Amino acid sequence: MLMGSHSAGKSSFIDWYVEEHIQNTGAATETQGFTFVTSGCKRESLTGNATFQLYPHFKPLQEIKGVSEYVHTEICASRQKCFSLVTFVDTPGLVDGDMNYPFDVDQAILSLGDVCDLILVFFDPMGQTLCKRTLNIVEQLNERQGDRLRFYLSKADEAGGESDRQRVKMQIMQELCKCPGLNKCGFDMPSIYIPNPNKPSRCVNQIKEVCHTIQKTTEQTVQNTLNTLEKDCEFISEAVTDTLNNDRQCCKENWSACSLSCGLGMLGFSVLLLFTLMLGILYPEVLELALGAYGTETLLLYLAPAMRVLDSVPVQFQLIICGFLMQLSVILIILACLLFHTKPTLSGKQKIKLQEKLEYMQEVVKSKKKKLYEEYLRTLVIRIEPKVLG
Ligand SMILES: Nc1nc2c(ncn2[C@@H]2O[C@H](COP(=O)(O)OP(=O)(O)OP(=O)(O)O)[C@@H](O)[C@H]2O)c(=O)[nH]1
Ligand SMILES: [Mg+2]
Structure with missing residues (x-):
């Protein structure tokens, strides 16, 4: 599951991973609901009901009032990286305020967090990086599924120079450390960005680490599933x-x-x-x-x-x-x-x-x-x- 504030680059990461244009990306085209991006024989889109039939273990999400209409699945034939073994869950960008979502977004993300094997939290240096809602959800997720959480500084190429990047990172980490439970375990925050050949950047890109983490998680999940x-x-x-x-x-x-x-x-x-x-x-x-x-x-x-x-x-x-x-x-x-x-x-x-x-x-x-x-x-x-x- 990918989560983070609005325009943090979640949908773009999925597109980059599968090497296909699946998700609507762009500052203006925000992801409004939950999209399950999974691998299949051919490109196809499924509605909410079909999604819940495909993923019966996401039933708690279906029970959240008003969420069904905002859930859909994108099937894609890509075989890039470990995609054939992965289902990404793209979540709506998080912003502060009460009236922004037609369903209880906090509850929806928490219920998904209980089922997903890996939760990638994207913080981008430009937007609402320290959105209270994001921090609040991360705190609750940490209590429930702390070992599945990974934090990334996304769109790191937009963070300015190395010193600016470190400053942003420190700021985010300081906020995260205020969450009880997170301050105890030291955590890492790799800088990642989608490589753009038209806009080369000197910033070190640790995006391969995300792929490695995903690969390791799929291997672990396969082993766990077979053992179970x-x-x-x-x-x-x-x-x-x-x-x-x-x-x-x-x-x-x-x-x-x-x-x-x-x-x-x-x-x-x-x-x-x-x-x-x-x-x-x-x-x-x-x-x-x-x-x-x-x-x-x-x-x-x-x-x-x-x-x-x-x-x-x-x-x-x-x-x-x-x-x-x-x-x-x-x-x-x-x-x-x-x-x-x-x-x-x-x-x-x-x-x-x-x-x-x-x-x-x-x-x-x-x-x-x-x-x-x-x-x-x-x-x-x-x-x-x-x-x-x-
Ligand atoms: N420079 C730069 N821009 C990026 C990167 N990743 C995404 N973007 C741009 O950031 C904007 C928002 O990206 P999205 O992928 O739509 O972000 P999102 O997190 O899915 O946004 P919501 O769905 O609204 O939450 C788009 O214009 C992307 O082209 C990156 O690594 N570097
Ligand atoms: Mg999106």
Whole structure:
């Protein structure tokens, strides 16, 4: 992300980097909104909605009231420098005062700062260099993403002689040092300007350092992204394995809960049957009412040995046993109902889907990450080798 006061040379830097005329530049043609300049197959412009579809991680920006109409993307086929790996975010020039922006520009830049990998702050020696809004945003960005901030004295060729340039730099640095947090870490402020063959300047141009910083950041981001991909892959695999193991455990627990409550239920009903039979022996007329004379006779025939045992027990005890059996059966049946608690488990379809996800992570994503890493290392070697040889 490039930010800074109005006319600091942000849009011109992007044009110089991609070596194409993409952005409207000029003191009068200020950038009013946010432009995402990215690399693609051919030159194309996208509206705000399409931009947010392309960059879903910039969603917090979309949520800022009134900003959507002021966001667009410029796709450009340039392959200069590291542009194929970079998306520049050009921001509106910052000026003091309340009525200048149709949206909350401070909030918009802060939300972008949370997502961008590098924040280039341009201070130009001529314009509103020490614009309060710029300093205020820089202070807040420093609290949130201090390690991503880089400061540059832009349009350094317009700063006059070396002593004037140093004076401007000192002035800016003094103001920046007033920001709590920034005074602790010493920072650098390279002087940069867009080389103009028609207007050669004797001023030392450190613009290559900006390119180098961008290149280093892209390399770091690629590495971080690939490492995050591997971590995410492992995280997802672990989560899927845990879910499948949990489901297996739940199935086991459900099975033992089912077996226990079925066993108790069956025992309860057996005791209930025993109680009914005992009641039948004690009061055969009740049995006769239920089974009829023939049924009662047949049943009592089978129960003759039990009746003999029961006869040897006093009637009082018989009634006590009967009551006990009834209570026991009720308790057993209630227990069986209470223990019949099953946890929800995955359906067969869901298990197959999870298993497929696990295999996809292990076989496709991980090997793809490995391949991408090798490819990335190869491009590094290609980039480094000529330098070493040179
Ligand atoms: N001499 C000189 N002029 C420059 C340089 N960079 C940009 N300019 C001129 O400064 C003017 C403003 O440049 P822009 O790139 O539009 O500045 P900006 O920061 O995008 O401005 P806003 O979008 O309004 O914030 C243009 O006329 C550029 O030609 C530079 O390095 N040296
Ligand atoms: Mg601009």
